[in-house]
Amino acid sequence: MDAKKLVNNDFADVMFNRHSVRVFDKNVKIDRTELQEMIREAATAPSACNLQSWHFVVIDNPEAKAKLKKAAMKFNYPQIDTASALVFIAGDTQSHEVYRDVWQKVYEAGNITKEKLDQIFNTFLPLYENATPEFLQLDATMDSAIAGMQLLLVARAHGYEANPWSGFDFKTVIADLGLDPLRFVPVMCVAIGKPDASVTPLQTQRYPAEQLTEFI
DSSP states (O other): OOGGGOSOOOHHHHHHTOOOOOSBOTTOOOOHHHHHHHHHHHTTSOOGGGOOOEEEEEEOSHHHHHHHHHHBOGGGHHHHHHOSEEEEEEEETTGGGGHHHHHHHHHHTTSSOHHHHHHHHHHHHHHHHTOOHHHHHHHHHHHHHHHHHHHHHHHHHTTOEEEEEOOBOTTTHHHHTTOOTTTEEEEEEEEEEOBOTTSOOOOOOOOOGGGGOOOO
């Protein structure tokens, strides 16, 4: 990633001044090339055993938005209708099936030894090949949630605002978007765009960190 291309490279501003925008300027269109770049940057997020168990579905036209609306709760319609794009993030429970390809490339790039490559294949791969569906679903959900948070920050770095939401029918949304329900699990949708200047984002408060922390 070329940091010089980012509209906002101020980490403190990107992180601490982020607000969940739910009404966007409908006249702003984000080019798919830039959307792909934002996803590429978000996908630098860490993942368990480098499985990268995430899948992104870009929804940026009326037909695709209609599919999303089938499963979305009505209070999310405004952001579906106004966002320049929505990126639905699904967890991929079969990501381990291409695990060898990922690490083989790491080895061929000279970043690990053959011994380390064999150790990875003999340790982590069997763990996932023999895992329960529940384990794979949880693992993919955690990975995808991290990528989703990173996408929120990346969107701000590109000069946009974003809002993560999961107000949809978890039982139907995967099929409504044309994905395989046996492979993918729903995690979140991220609405991205320029804020509607006439609507002020809700300013919220956070619980004191001390209230949520234990040192043991």
